[in-house]
Amino acid sequence: MAVDKIRVLIVDDIAETRENVRKLLQFESDVDVTGTARSGKEGIQLAQELDPDVVLMDINMPDIDGISATEVIREKSPHIQVVILSVQGDPNYMRRAMLAGARDFLTKPPMGDELISAIRRAGEMAHTERAKGSQQRLGAASSVGAPISMSNLAPISKGKIITVYSPKGGTGCTTIAVNLAIALNNEDTRTALVDANLQFGDVAVFVNEQGKNTILELAPRVDELEVEVVEEILVKHEASGIRILAAPQRPEMAEKVSADQFTKVLQFLQRMYAYVVVDTSPILTDVILSTIDISDVIVLVTTQEIPAIKNARLFLDLSQTMGIDKQRIVFAMNRYDKRIAITPERVSENLKHEVTVTLPLDEKVVITAVNRGIPFMLDNKSQPIGRGIFSLAEAVRARLATIETESEAPAARR
Numbered sequence: 001m002a003v004d005k006i007r008v009l010i011v012d013d014i015a016e017t018r019e020n021v022r023k024l025l026q027f028e029s030d031v032d033v034t035g036t037a038r039s040g041k042e043g044i045q046l047a048q049e050l051d052p053d054v055v056l057m058d059i060n061m062p063d064i065d066g067i068s069a070t071e072v073i074r075e076k077s078p079h080i081q082v083v084i085l086s087v088q089g090d091p092n093y094m095r096r097a098m099l100a101g102a103r104d105f106l107t108k109p110p111m112g113d114e115l116i117s118a119i120r121r122a123g124e125m126a127h128t129e130r131a132k133g134s135q136q137r138l139g140a141a142s143s144v145g146a147p148i149s150m151s152n153l154a155p156i157s158k159g160k161i162i163t164v165y166s167p168k169g170g171t172g173c174t175t176i177a178v179n180l181a182i183a184l185n186n187e188d189t190r191t192a193l194v195d196a197n198l199q200f201g202d203v204a205v206f207v208n209e210q211g212k213n214t215i216l217e218l219a220p221r222v223d224e225l226e227v228e229v230v231e232e233i234l235v236k237h238e239a240s241g242i243r244i245l246a247a248p249q250r251p252e253m254a255e256k257v258s259a260d261q262f263t264k265v266l267q268f269l270q271r272m273y274a275y276v277v278v279d280t281s282p283i284l285t286d287v288i289l290s291t292i293d294i295s296d297v298i299v300l301v302t303t304q305e306i307p308a309i310k311n312a313r314l315f316l317d318l319s320q321t322m323g324i325d326k327q328r329i330v331f332a333m334n335r336y337d338k339r340i341a342i343t344p345e346r347v348s349e350n351l352k353h354e355v356t357v358t359l360p361l362d363e364k365v366v367i368t369a370v371n372r373g374i375p376f377m378l379d380n381k382s383q384p385i386g387r388g389i390f391s392l393a394e395a396v397r398a399r400l401a402t403i404e405t406e407s408e409a410p411a412a413r414r
């Protein structure tokens with residue numbers, strides 16, 4: 001008896017993702033991609049027309065999101081098995097996906113063999129369900145389809161908190177935080193930018209999004225946050241795609257947000273976004289200390305000026321007392337001018353902490369960007385300052401990877 005091929009429908013709004021998944025599957029003799037859909041709506045329609053065995057479903061899509069689409073498809077055709085592909089390994093999403101009747105949950109981009117074995121498992125299930133269905137057309141449809149077991153699921157990865165801090169004012173923290181967030185943000189690593197300078201935060205001004213929601217909308221409800229509510233409150237920066245949580249509009253409002261509330265918000269965002277970039281003020285308020293404490297990486301910013309370097313040294317000392325591993329601090333030198341004798345090498349040696357990245361002085365590009373409210377990573381990213389931000393993003397990713405492997409090492413030895 002010839003083995004039935006597993007017929008797959010791909011639902012994703014990004015053409016590139018659909019193509020990549022199709023390519024991953026093209027050499028599997030037992031898998032047949034029967035169709036692709038660009039939205040939840042189209043997915044539902046094609047699922048009915050093509051009657052596939054397995055639907056590979058994205059979550060974030062323009063009209064109907066992947067979770068609602070899953071629910072509809074499973075209700076209409078309970079034998080169809082849905083495998084969710086999501087950029088976020090968010091346990092909340094995962095739970096909702098399971099409740100909607102998804103069979104499996106993989107984080108994007110999926111590894112080839114991880115995807116194929118998920119499809120085979122789901123395909124087998126679909127074939128069994130189909131056979132069962134034709135035997136007994138009666139029975140409650142909704143009870144069909146085994147629930148997914150947690151062990152089937154890809155491991156959940158939590159987003160990373162990256163805090164940009166300088167113990168000296170005016171060194172370029174906000175400039176770096178805003179542009180770094182834009183550099184880190186892409187389809188697979190959604191990024192949120194949070195302003196922890198609660199008194200005089202100016203992140204919203206840097207991206208020309210003043211006067212909208214702020215942290216004040218979230219702080220009172222930290223114990224009952226929901227993804228949909230948070231998504232509503234975050235400001236969408238259309239030009240770059242990042243999400244922004246702005247500081248209160250007036251300095252006297254700052255005290256309405258406690259350190260506990262602030263860190264709870266960050267930890268919630270961590271479940272929704274791959275990266276949460278935080279801008280800070282030099283003053284170590286409770287909010288900023290707690291933020292530093294829970295950060296995966298701290299970008300410490302200095303310039304070539306002695307007061308900035310002196311303060312960086314003091315902060316490095318303090319971070320040791322706080323028990324922050326040196327690895328977590330990526331040291332960056334901003335406004336770097338090679339005509340000045342205080343070189344990154346000298347500072348590295350002096351402070352016994354390597355300056356990993358230098359960002360050149362470029363008043364024309366940087367100040368114009370701030371005044372127009374258009375970050376230079378949007379329209380000037382090929383300039384040296386833009387390339388500097390890209391290397392910073394790379395350095396941060398590399399550091400996160402090192403920290404991760406080192407923390408996994410003891411577990412692997414078990």
Ligand SMILES: Nc1ncnc2c1ncn2[C@@H]1O[C@H](COP(=O)(O)OP(=O)(O)OP(=O)(O)O)[C@@H](O)[C@H]1O
Binds near residue numbers: 281336360361
């Ligand atoms: N690489 C650079 N080259 C030239 N100018 C820069 C550079 N980085 C920042 N600036 C300028 O320096 C000033 C301070 O930058 P920014 O506001 O980002 O610093 P900050 O550390 O966030 O300051 P604050 O302590 O006020 O929060 C701004 O006018 C900005 O345009």
Ligand SMILES: [Mg+2]
Binds near residue numbers: 173202279
């Ligand atoms: Mg600032």
